[in-house]
Amino acid sequence: MKKNVAIVKYNAGNIGSVDYALKRLGVTPVVTADEEVLKQAGKVIFPGVGEAHTTMKHLKAQGLDRIICGLRQPVLGICLGMQLMCRFSEEGAVDCLNIFDSDVKRFCPQKHEDKVPHIGWNTLREVKGPLFAGELETQFVYFVHSYYVPVNHCTVATTDYILPFSAALQKDNFYATQFHPEKSGSVGEMVLRNFLTL
Amino acid sequence: MLAKRIVPCLDIKDGMTVKGVNFVNFRDAGDPVELGARYSREGADELVYLDITASHEGRKTFTDLVGKVAARLSIPFTVGGGIHELRDVDRLLSAGADKVSVNSAALRNPRLIEEIALHFGSQVCVVAIDANYENNDWLCYLNGGRIPADKHLFQWAAEAEERGAGEILFTSMTHDGVKDGYANEALSALAERLHIPVIASGGAGKKEHFRDTFLQGKADAALAASVFHFGEISIAGLKTYLANEGINIRIPPPERMTQGGGETN
Numbered sequence: 362m363k364k365n366v367a368i369v370k371y372n373a374g375n376i377g378s379v380d381y382a383l384k385r386l387g388v389t390p391v392v393t394a395d396e397e398v399l400k401q402a403g404k405v406i407f408p409g410v411g412e413a414h415t416t417m418k419h420l421k422a423q424g425l426d427r428i429i430c431g432l433r434q435p436v437l438g439i440c441l442g443m444q445l446m447c448r449f450s451e452e453g454a455v456d457c458l459n460i461f462d463s464d465v466k467r468f469c470p471q472k473h474e475d476k477v478p479h480i481g482w483n484t485l486r487e488v489k490g491p492l493f494a495g496e497l498e499t500q501f502v503y504f505v506h507s508y509y510v511p512v513n514h515c516t517v518a519t520t521d522y523i524l525p526f527s528a529a530l531q532k533d534n535f536y537a538t539q540f541h542p543e544k545s546g547s548v549g550e551m552v553l554r555n556f557l558t559l
Numbered sequence: 560m561l562a563k564r565i566v567p568c569l570d571i572k573d574g575m576t577v578k579g580v581n582f583v584n585f586r587d588a589g590d591p592v593e594l595g596a597r598y599s600r601e602g603a604d605e606l607v608y609l610d611i612t613a614s615h616e617g618r619k620t621f622t623d624l625v626g627k628v629a630a631r632l633s634i635p636f637t638v639g640g641g642i643h644e645l646r647d648v649d650r651l652l653s654a655g656a657d658k659v660s661v662n663s664a665a666l667r668n669p670r671l672i673e674e675i676a677l678h679f680g681s682q683v684c685v686v687a688i689d690a691n692y693e694n695n696d697w698l699c700y701l702n703g704g705r706i707p708a709d710k711h712l713f714q715w716a717a718e719a720e721e722r723g724a725g726e727i728l729f730t731s732m733t734h735d736g737v738k739d740g741y742a743n744e745a746l747s748a749l750a751e752r753l754h755i756p757v758i759a760s761g762g763a764g765k766k767e768h769f770r771d772t773f774l775q776g777k778a779d780a781a782l783a784a785s786v787f788h789f790g791e792i793s794i795a796g797l798k799t800y801l802a803n804e805g806i807n808i809r810i811p812p813p814e815r816m817t818q819g820g821g822e823t824n
Contacts (some may be wrong), residue, residue, distance in 0.1 A: 482809040483560040501809040505682045544635045
Protein backbone atom coordinates (compact mmCIF):
# COMPACT_ATOMS: atom_id res chain seq x y z
CA MET A 362 0.00 0.00 0.00
CA LYS A 363 1.22 3.46 -0.89
CA LYS A 364 2.09 5.61 2.07
CA ASN A 365 -0.27 8.55 2.17
CA VAL A 366 0.31 12.24 2.83
CA ALA A 367 -1.37 13.85 5.82
CA ILE A 368 -1.94 17.53 6.42
CA VAL A 369 -2.18 18.52 10.08
CA LYS A 370 -5.69 19.84 10.62
CA TYR A 371 -5.99 22.84 12.89
CA ASN A 372 -7.09 26.46 12.54
CA ALA A 373 -4.43 27.35 9.93
CA GLY A 374 -5.43 29.62 7.09
CA ASN A 375 -3.74 27.83 4.19
CA ILE A 376 -4.82 24.21 4.57
CA GLY A 377 -7.05 24.49 1.49
CA SER A 378 -4.23 25.91 -0.63
CA VAL A 379 -1.83 23.14 0.40
CA ASP A 380 -4.51 20.52 -0.27
CA TYR A 381 -5.10 21.96 -3.77
CA ALA A 382 -1.36 22.15 -4.49
CA LEU A 383 -0.87 18.47 -3.64
CA LYS A 384 -3.86 17.50 -5.77
CA ARG A 385 -2.28 19.37 -8.71
CA LEU A 386 0.71 17.08 -8.21
CA GLY A 387 -1.55 14.03 -8.30
CA VAL A 388 -1.56 13.39 -4.55
CA THR A 389 -4.75 13.37 -2.49
CA PRO A 390 -3.82 14.11 1.12
CA VAL A 391 -5.82 13.38 4.24
CA VAL A 392 -6.48 16.42 6.41
CA THR A 393 -6.53 15.19 9.98
CA ALA A 394 -5.77 15.87 13.64
CA ASP A 395 -5.99 12.18 14.51
CA GLU A 396 -2.84 10.94 16.24
CA GLU A 397 -2.84 7.44 14.70
CA VAL A 398 -3.49 8.70 11.16
CA LEU A 399 -0.69 11.25 11.50
CA LYS A 400 1.72 8.67 12.91
CA GLN A 401 0.97 6.20 10.09
CA ALA A 402 1.22 8.72 7.24
CA GLY A 403 4.17 8.50 4.86
CA LYS A 404 4.63 12.27 4.91
CA VAL A 405 3.14 14.98 7.09
CA ILE A 406 2.65 18.61 6.15
CA PHE A 407 2.22 21.18 8.91
CA PRO A 408 0.86 24.33 7.24
CA GLY A 409 0.29 27.66 8.90
CA VAL A 410 -1.10 31.11 8.43
CA GLY A 411 -2.12 33.01 11.51
CA GLU A 412 -0.75 34.34 14.77
CA ALA A 413 1.84 32.35 16.76
CA HIS A 414 0.51 32.73 20.30
CA THR A 415 -3.11 31.86 19.49
CA THR A 416 -2.05 29.00 17.27
CA MET A 417 0.28 27.45 19.87
CA LYS A 418 -2.53 27.56 22.41
CA HIS A 419 -4.77 25.80 19.93
CA LEU A 420 -2.14 23.12 19.15
CA LYS A 421 -1.59 22.45 22.85
CA ALA A 422 -5.31 22.22 23.56
CA GLN A 423 -5.57 19.53 20.89
CA GLY A 424 -2.39 17.73 21.97
CA LEU A 425 -0.95 18.36 18.52
CA ASP A 426 2.28 19.87 19.95
CA ARG A 427 3.27 16.50 21.41
CA ILE A 428 2.15 14.56 18.32
CA ILE A 429 4.11 16.73 15.87
CA CYS A 430 7.30 16.57 17.93
CA GLY A 431 7.07 12.78 18.06
CA LEU A 432 6.68 12.22 14.31
CA ARG A 433 9.37 10.04 12.69
CA GLN A 434 8.53 10.37 8.98
CA PRO A 435 9.43 13.41 6.83
CA VAL A 436 7.50 16.46 8.11
CA LEU A 437 7.23 19.75 6.21
CA GLY A 438 6.32 22.92 8.12
CA ILE A 439 5.19 25.87 6.02
CA CYS A 440 5.38 29.58 7.00
CA LEU A 441 3.87 29.86 10.49
CA GLY A 442 4.26 26.07 10.64
CA MET A 443 8.02 26.54 10.36
CA GLN A 444 8.05 29.30 12.97
CA LEU A 445 6.08 27.16 15.41
CA MET A 446 8.69 24.40 15.00
CA CYS A 447 11.27 26.80 16.49
CA ARG A 448 12.05 27.34 20.18
CA PHE A 449 10.33 30.64 20.87
CA SER A 450 8.48 33.32 18.89
CA GLU A 451 8.47 37.04 19.55
CA GLU A 452 4.96 37.05 18.10
CA GLY A 453 2.94 36.92 21.30
CA ALA A 454 6.15 35.92 23.19
CA VAL A 455 5.32 32.25 23.12
CA ASP A 456 7.30 29.04 23.64
CA CYS A 457 6.99 26.85 20.57
CA LEU A 458 7.75 23.23 19.64
CA ASN A 459 11.55 23.49 19.97
CA ILE A 460 12.32 21.17 17.08
CA PHE A 461 14.72 23.80 15.73
CA ASP A 462 16.66 25.52 18.51
CA SER A 463 16.24 29.08 17.16
CA ASP A 464 14.04 31.98 18.14
CA VAL A 465 11.63 33.74 15.78
CA LYS A 466 12.11 37.50 15.56
CA ARG A 467 10.15 40.39 14.13
CA PHE A 468 11.57 42.24 11.11
CA CYS A 469 13.03 45.61 12.11
CA PRO A 470 12.84 48.09 9.20
CA GLN A 471 16.21 49.79 8.63
CA LYS A 472 14.99 52.36 6.12
CA HIS A 473 11.70 53.66 4.75
CA GLU A 474 11.61 51.18 1.85
CA ASP A 475 11.70 48.25 4.29
CA LYS A 476 8.04 47.35 4.52
CA VAL A 477 6.69 44.83 6.98
CA PRO A 478 5.15 42.35 6.23
CA HIS A 479 7.57 41.03 3.64
CA ILE A 480 5.05 40.30 0.86
CA GLY A 481 5.93 38.96 -2.56
CA TRP A 482 8.49 37.03 -4.57
CA ASN A 483 12.06 36.84 -3.39
CA THR A 484 15.07 34.72 -4.29
CA LEU A 485 16.43 31.54 -2.72
CA ARG A 486 20.14 31.59 -1.88
CA GLU A 487 22.63 29.08 -0.51
CA VAL A 488 20.20 26.22 -1.05
CA LYS A 489 21.28 22.77 0.05
CA GLY A 490 19.77 19.39 0.74
CA PRO A 491 17.10 17.28 -0.95
CA LEU A 492 14.29 19.86 -0.68
CA PHE A 493 16.08 22.03 -3.25
CA ALA A 494 17.23 19.40 -5.74
CA GLY A 495 17.05 20.72 -9.30
CA GLU A 496 18.89 24.03 -9.62
CA LEU A 497 16.65 26.11 -7.38
CA GLU A 498 19.43 28.54 -6.39
CA THR A 499 18.35 32.15 -7.23
CA GLN A 500 14.81 31.08 -8.14
CA PHE A 501 11.92 33.17 -6.82
CA VAL A 502 9.41 31.92 -4.25
CA TYR A 503 6.45 33.62 -2.56
CA PHE A 504 6.64 35.03 0.98
CA VAL A 505 4.11 36.64 3.31
CA HIS A 506 5.42 37.17 6.85
CA SER A 507 6.39 39.76 9.48
CA TYR A 508 8.54 37.45 11.61
CA TYR A 509 11.65 35.53 10.57
CA VAL A 510 14.09 32.88 11.72
CA PRO A 511 17.72 34.08 11.74
CA VAL A 512 20.28 32.08 9.78
CA ASN A 513 21.44 29.18 12.00
CA HIS A 514 23.00 25.72 11.81
CA CYS A 515 19.72 24.20 10.53
CA THR A 516 19.33 26.72 7.67
CA VAL A 517 19.19 25.03 4.25
CA ALA A 518 18.23 28.13 2.21
CA THR A 519 18.45 31.85 2.84
CA THR A 520 16.65 34.89 1.46
CA ASP A 521 17.63 38.51 1.82
CA TYR A 522 15.05 41.01 3.04
CA ILE A 523 16.28 43.73 5.40
CA LEU A 524 18.80 41.03 6.38
CA PRO A 525 19.57 37.46 5.30
CA PHE A 526 17.13 35.10 7.08
CA SER A 527 16.24 31.40 6.94
CA ALA A 528 14.07 30.61 3.90
CA ALA A 529 14.17 26.94 4.88
CA LEU A 530 15.32 24.74 7.76
CA GLN A 531 16.08 21.07 8.14
CA LYS A 532 16.96 18.84 11.06
CA ASP A 533 16.69 15.06 10.88
CA ASN A 534 13.22 14.25 9.48
CA PHE A 535 11.92 17.80 9.97
CA TYR A 536 11.86 20.18 6.99
CA ALA A 537 10.40 23.66 6.93
CA THR A 538 9.99 26.59 4.55
CA GLN A 539 9.28 30.22 5.40
CA PHE A 540 7.95 30.71 1.86
CA HIS A 541 4.74 29.20 0.56
CA PRO A 542 5.61 26.38 -1.88
CA GLU A 543 1.87 25.97 -2.52
CA LYS A 544 1.79 29.52 -3.90
CA SER A 545 5.21 29.67 -5.56
CA GLY A 546 4.32 28.55 -9.08
CA SER A 547 6.44 25.88 -10.75
CA VAL A 548 9.39 26.40 -8.36
CA GLY A 549 7.13 25.76 -5.37
CA GLU A 550 5.75 22.67 -7.09
CA MET A 551 9.29 21.40 -7.46
CA VAL A 552 9.99 21.91 -3.75
CA LEU A 553 6.80 20.03 -2.89
CA ARG A 554 7.66 17.26 -5.33
CA ASN A 555 11.12 17.01 -3.79
CA PHE A 556 9.54 16.65 -0.36
CA LEU A 557 7.09 14.02 -1.58
CA THR A 558 9.89 11.95 -3.09
CA LEU A 559 12.07 11.96 0.06
CA MET B 560 15.87 41.10 -3.44
CA LEU B 561 12.11 41.45 -3.38
CA ALA B 562 10.71 41.55 -6.93
CA LYS B 563 8.33 44.16 -8.27
CA ARG B 564 5.04 42.44 -9.04
CA ILE B 565 2.98 42.35 -12.23
CA VAL B 566 -0.68 41.86 -11.39
CA PRO B 567 -3.30 41.22 -14.08
CA CYS B 568 -6.77 42.17 -12.89
CA LEU B 569 -9.80 40.25 -14.04
CA ASP B 570 -13.07 42.10 -13.65
CA ILE B 571 -15.85 39.55 -13.33
CA LYS B 572 -19.48 39.91 -14.28
CA ASP B 573 -21.78 36.89 -14.49
CA GLY B 574 -18.78 34.56 -14.26
CA MET B 575 -16.99 36.14 -17.23
CA THR B 576 -14.00 38.45 -17.44
CA VAL B 577 -14.79 41.98 -18.52
CA LYS B 578 -12.81 45.19 -18.63
CA GLY B 579 -14.40 48.52 -18.03
CA VAL B 580 -13.30 51.56 -19.96
CA ASN B 581 -13.53 54.37 -17.45
CA PHE B 582 -15.81 52.07 -15.45
CA VAL B 583 -18.79 52.38 -17.79
CA ASN B 584 -18.62 50.32 -21.01
CA PHE B 585 -17.55 46.69 -21.03
CA ARG B 586 -16.10 44.26 -23.53
CA ASP B 587 -15.75 40.52 -22.95
CA ALA B 588 -12.27 39.21 -22.29
CA GLY B 589 -12.67 35.50 -21.68
CA ASP B 590 -13.03 32.75 -19.13
CA PRO B 591 -11.65 33.81 -15.73
CA VAL B 592 -10.13 30.46 -14.71
CA GLU B 593 -8.49 29.82 -18.08
CA LEU B 594 -7.29 33.38 -18.38
CA GLY B 595 -5.83 33.27 -14.88
CA ALA B 596 -4.03 30.00 -15.60
CA ARG B 597 -2.61 31.46 -18.80
CA TYR B 598 -1.34 34.57 -16.99
CA SER B 599 0.20 32.39 -14.31
CA ARG B 600 2.09 30.37 -16.94
CA GLU B 601 3.25 33.58 -18.62
CA GLY B 602 4.72 34.85 -15.36
CA ALA B 603 2.05 36.91 -13.59
CA ASP B 604 3.09 37.32 -9.96
CA GLU B 605 -0.43 37.36 -8.61
CA LEU B 606 -3.95 37.95 -9.84
CA VAL B 607 -6.86 40.07 -8.75
CA TYR B 608 -10.45 38.94 -9.38
CA LEU B 609 -12.95 41.73 -8.87
CA ASP B 610 -16.69 41.21 -8.85
CA ILE B 611 -17.39 44.61 -10.36
CA THR B 612 -21.14 44.53 -10.19
CA ALA B 613 -21.28 43.41 -6.59
CA SER B 614 -21.28 46.64 -4.66
CA HIS B 615 -23.56 48.35 -7.18
CA GLU B 616 -26.21 45.69 -7.43
CA GLY B 617 -25.65 44.22 -4.01
CA ARG B 618 -24.69 40.84 -5.44
CA LYS B 619 -22.70 38.42 -3.35
CA THR B 620 -19.36 37.47 -4.84
CA PHE B 621 -18.74 34.34 -6.75
CA THR B 622 -17.53 31.83 -4.24
CA ASP B 623 -17.67 28.97 -6.73
CA LEU B 624 -15.39 30.76 -9.13
CA VAL B 625 -12.94 31.48 -6.30
CA GLY B 626 -12.82 27.76 -5.50
CA LYS B 627 -12.10 26.85 -9.12
CA VAL B 628 -9.35 29.46 -9.34
CA ALA B 629 -7.77 28.22 -6.09
CA ALA B 630 -7.79 24.63 -7.32
CA ARG B 631 -6.12 25.60 -10.58
CA LEU B 632 -3.59 28.35 -9.75
CA SER B 633 -0.27 27.98 -7.97
CA ILE B 634 0.22 31.73 -7.45
CA PRO B 635 -1.53 34.01 -4.95
CA PHE B 636 -4.73 35.80 -5.82
CA THR B 637 -6.89 38.51 -4.31
CA VAL B 638 -10.66 38.78 -4.54
CA GLY B 639 -12.75 41.86 -4.18
CA GLY B 640 -16.18 43.25 -4.78
CA GLY B 641 -19.22 42.83 -2.62
CA ILE B 642 -17.36 42.38 0.63
CA HIS B 643 -19.49 44.01 3.28
CA GLU B 644 -18.70 42.18 6.48
CA LEU B 645 -16.38 39.67 8.11
CA ARG B 646 -18.59 36.79 7.01
CA ASP B 647 -17.90 37.65 3.34
CA VAL B 648 -14.17 37.63 4.02
CA ASP B 649 -14.37 34.28 5.79
CA ARG B 650 -16.35 32.77 2.90
CA LEU B 651 -13.87 33.95 0.25
CA LEU B 652 -10.76 32.93 2.20
CA SER B 653 -12.31 29.54 2.94
CA ALA B 654 -12.96 29.11 -0.78
CA GLY B 655 -9.23 29.56 -1.36
CA ALA B 656 -8.52 33.26 -1.91
CA ASP B 657 -5.22 34.47 -0.44
CA LYS B 658 -6.29 38.05 0.15
CA VAL B 659 -9.43 40.12 -0.02
CA SER B 660 -9.70 43.67 -1.21
CA VAL B 661 -12.20 45.97 0.43
CA ASN B 662 -13.24 49.29 -1.05
CA SER B 663 -16.67 50.87 -0.50
CA ALA B 664 -17.44 48.83 2.60
CA ALA B 665 -14.24 50.06 4.27
CA LEU B 666 -15.05 53.67 3.42
CA ARG B 667 -18.51 53.26 4.92
CA ASN B 668 -17.27 51.27 7.90
CA PRO B 669 -13.51 51.73 8.48
CA ARG B 670 -13.64 49.36 11.45
CA LEU B 671 -14.03 46.53 8.93
CA ILE B 672 -10.28 46.85 8.22
CA GLU B 673 -9.46 46.32 11.89
CA GLU B 674 -11.79 43.35 12.09
CA ILE B 675 -10.21 41.67 9.05
CA ALA B 676 -6.69 42.33 10.34
CA LEU B 677 -7.57 41.00 13.78
CA HIS B 678 -9.30 37.84 12.59
CA PHE B 679 -7.22 36.91 9.55
CA GLY B 680 -4.08 39.06 9.73
CA SER B 681 -3.10 42.25 7.95
CA GLN B 682 -1.54 40.28 5.10
CA VAL B 683 -4.96 39.26 3.77
CA CYS B 684 -6.38 42.79 3.90
CA VAL B 685 -5.92 44.86 0.75
CA VAL B 686 -7.64 48.24 0.91
CA ALA B 687 -8.61 49.35 -2.60
CA ILE B 688 -9.03 53.05 -3.15
CA ASP B 689 -10.61 54.61 -6.24
CA ALA B 690 -9.70 58.28 -6.38
CA ASN B 691 -10.13 61.04 -8.93
CA TYR B 692 -8.01 64.17 -9.28
CA GLU B 693 -10.28 67.22 -9.13
CA ASN B 694 -9.91 70.76 -7.77
CA ASN B 695 -6.23 70.10 -6.99
CA ASP B 696 -7.05 67.17 -4.76
CA TRP B 697 -7.47 63.40 -4.91
CA LEU B 698 -11.00 62.53 -3.86
CA CYS B 699 -12.08 59.00 -3.00
CA TYR B 700 -15.13 57.42 -4.60
CA LEU B 701 -17.54 54.68 -3.58
CA ASN B 702 -19.30 51.98 -5.59
CA GLY B 703 -16.85 51.59 -8.44
CA GLY B 704 -16.38 55.32 -8.89
CA ARG B 705 -20.03 56.28 -8.90
CA ILE B 706 -20.45 58.11 -5.59
CA PRO B 707 -17.99 60.64 -4.13
CA ALA B 708 -16.87 59.83 -0.59
CA ASP B 709 -15.98 62.33 2.07
CA LYS B 710 -12.31 61.25 2.10
CA HIS B 711 -9.08 62.31 0.48
CA LEU B 712 -6.65 59.76 -0.93
CA PHE B 713 -3.63 60.40 1.30
CA GLN B 714 -5.66 60.82 4.47
CA TRP B 715 -7.70 57.67 3.82
CA ALA B 716 -4.69 55.56 2.82
CA ALA B 717 -2.85 56.53 6.01
CA GLU B 718 -5.94 55.77 8.07
CA ALA B 719 -6.31 52.38 6.36
CA GLU B 720 -2.68 51.53 7.18
CA GLU B 721 -3.21 52.64 10.76
CA ARG B 722 -6.24 50.38 11.04
CA GLY B 723 -4.35 47.35 9.81
CA ALA B 724 -4.42 47.24 6.00
CA GLY B 725 -1.67 45.03 4.58
CA GLU B 726 -1.51 46.72 1.18
CA ILE B 727 -3.07 49.67 -0.63
CA LEU B 728 -4.42 49.21 -4.14
CA PHE B 729 -4.77 52.71 -5.56
CA THR B 730 -6.72 53.14 -8.79
CA SER B 731 -6.56 56.56 -10.36
CA MET B 732 -9.95 57.15 -12.00
CA THR B 733 -8.29 60.07 -13.76
CA HIS B 734 -5.83 57.73 -15.48
CA ASP B 735 -7.92 54.57 -15.77
CA GLY B 736 -8.77 53.58 -19.34
CA VAL B 737 -6.75 56.45 -20.81
CA LYS B 738 -3.65 54.26 -21.34
CA ASP B 739 -1.26 57.15 -20.90
CA GLY B 740 0.58 55.94 -17.81
CA TYR B 741 -0.06 55.52 -14.10
CA ALA B 742 -0.62 58.37 -11.58
CA ASN B 743 3.05 58.32 -10.62
CA GLU B 744 3.17 61.57 -8.68
CA ALA B 745 0.36 60.52 -6.40
CA LEU B 746 1.77 56.99 -6.15
CA SER B 747 5.18 58.25 -5.13
CA ALA B 748 3.60 60.53 -2.53
CA LEU B 749 1.69 57.52 -1.21
CA ALA B 750 4.86 55.40 -1.04
CA GLU B 751 6.53 58.12 0.99
CA ARG B 752 3.70 58.37 3.48
CA LEU B 753 2.95 54.67 3.92
CA HIS B 754 4.88 51.73 5.36
CA ILE B 755 2.94 49.05 3.51
CA PRO B 756 3.15 48.02 -0.17
CA VAL B 757 1.29 50.06 -2.76
CA ILE B 758 -0.20 48.52 -5.90
CA ALA B 759 -0.53 50.97 -8.81
CA SER B 760 -3.67 50.72 -10.91
CA GLY B 761 -5.15 52.66 -13.82
CA GLY B 762 -3.41 53.94 -16.92
CA ALA B 763 -1.23 51.14 -18.31
CA GLY B 764 -0.93 51.39 -22.08
CA LYS B 765 2.60 50.34 -22.91
CA LYS B 766 5.62 48.66 -21.32
CA GLU B 767 7.28 51.96 -20.44
CA HIS B 768 4.36 52.82 -18.18
CA PHE B 769 5.17 49.85 -15.94
CA ARG B 770 8.83 50.86 -15.75
CA ASP B 771 7.83 54.42 -14.87
CA THR B 772 5.42 53.43 -12.13
CA PHE B 773 8.12 51.28 -10.49
CA LEU B 774 10.86 53.91 -10.82
CA GLN B 775 8.97 57.22 -10.53
CA GLY B 776 5.82 56.03 -8.80
CA LYS B 777 7.82 53.82 -6.39
CA ALA B 778 5.03 51.25 -6.66
CA ASP B 779 5.61 47.75 -5.29
CA ALA B 780 3.27 46.19 -7.82
CA ALA B 781 1.52 47.28 -11.01
CA LEU B 782 -1.97 46.16 -11.89
CA ALA B 783 -3.41 46.18 -15.39
CA ALA B 784 -6.26 44.56 -17.25
CA SER B 785 -7.10 45.35 -20.87
CA VAL B 786 -3.50 45.54 -22.15
CA PHE B 787 -3.16 41.92 -21.03
CA HIS B 788 -6.64 40.68 -21.90
CA PHE B 789 -6.43 41.89 -25.49
CA GLY B 790 -2.83 40.82 -25.97
CA GLU B 791 -1.49 44.34 -26.44
CA ILE B 792 1.28 43.52 -23.97
CA SER B 793 2.43 39.99 -23.21
CA ILE B 794 3.41 39.39 -19.59
CA ALA B 795 6.53 37.42 -20.55
CA GLY B 796 7.64 40.18 -22.95
CA LEU B 797 6.89 42.87 -20.37
CA LYS B 798 8.95 41.10 -17.72
CA THR B 799 11.93 40.65 -20.02
CA TYR B 800 11.72 44.34 -20.90
CA LEU B 801 11.56 45.40 -17.23
CA ALA B 802 14.46 43.12 -16.27
CA ASN B 803 16.53 44.69 -19.08
CA GLU B 804 15.61 48.11 -17.68
CA GLY B 805 17.26 47.08 -14.42
CA ILE B 806 14.11 46.45 -12.42
CA ASN B 807 14.08 43.43 -10.13
CA ILE B 808 11.53 41.15 -11.71
CA ARG B 809 10.73 37.47 -11.33
CA ILE B 810 11.34 35.57 -14.54
CA PRO B 811 9.87 32.09 -13.99
CA PRO B 812 12.11 29.17 -15.01
CA PRO B 813 11.35 27.43 -18.31
CA GLU B 814 8.65 24.78 -17.80
CA ARG B 815 10.84 21.83 -18.81
CA MET B 816 13.17 22.56 -15.88
CA THR B 817 10.47 22.20 -13.27
CA GLN B 818 8.48 19.45 -14.95
CA GLY B 819 11.13 16.83 -14.16
CA GLY B 820 11.31 15.29 -10.73
CA GLY B 821 10.58 11.69 -9.80
CA GLU B 822 7.47 9.78 -8.94
CA THR B 823 5.29 11.51 -6.40
CA ASN B 824 3.83 9.55 -3.56
